[in-house]
Amino acid sequence: MAYCRRHHVDLVHITTPELQEKVAAIAKNSTSAHVWIGLRYTCMLNFWFWTSSAPSCYQNWAPGQGPMGDYDCRVTGAVEATGGQQWVGLPDRERLNFICSACAG
Template structure:
């Protein structure tokens, strides 16, 4: 029953709007789509995304200084257009006659509509900074209990998918009453993933990398405030936790 509940909760997470605030920057450097994504992840948060109409309008406001066609965080890695933050797209403002048969998307400098292009082409791009507030909850819950609490009282369990969010989390957990603190990282269907849908790029595991086949009772991840690393824990363990607000 517990496993079924977890699966249902995880499925419901995808497509939820985040309260994160995004600020977009036009980067006047020529890079392939993959190079642009890596640059953004190193220096900002990610290539720019806008998953609903409100975010789209904010993005277009920030894009007023665009001087050339520019990559955004939208690609088609396996036949389906997805944002680099994990969401499957539902409505995309393609220009007339688009998309064609390529796999990466860019914003046309004149029409402000989306086109697709071969990902190996070089062009300018948009990066985004994502601002969220991390909240330390000094209440002990199971991983699922923490997830439910965060979703009810705040936004979600914290997904520490960037060095900036990790640094922010480390500054907050000093007041934790438990050594380990739940975060939004879960093993399910053969792999670890952030419940936000963000790619698992950052590696702060206590071992060399994510446990490939953790024991059945070690499939939820927590942040160890002593070693400042992620570690697999029993999902039923009662721990403090971090929420995104």
């Protein structure tokens, strides 16, 4: 996240099906099995949130993931690089590729 914030804006926030398609296309070219996105989990409050605090009703969780998952603290959201490019929660200590967002223009 620090790299994205220094050089772009933040890790990507997927708030629409159209943006999901763009992220999926990028993730397919990843050298890691998953790609970090700007989703975080708080175990204290037991919910997922975007790092920008932007609200979004769009979700694309893999089965058993997201609100249905059972997580330890320090979990971050990622997109599968293969298959359906659905979202999963993974320990934040894993070293994965990531997708940054940038301002338009």
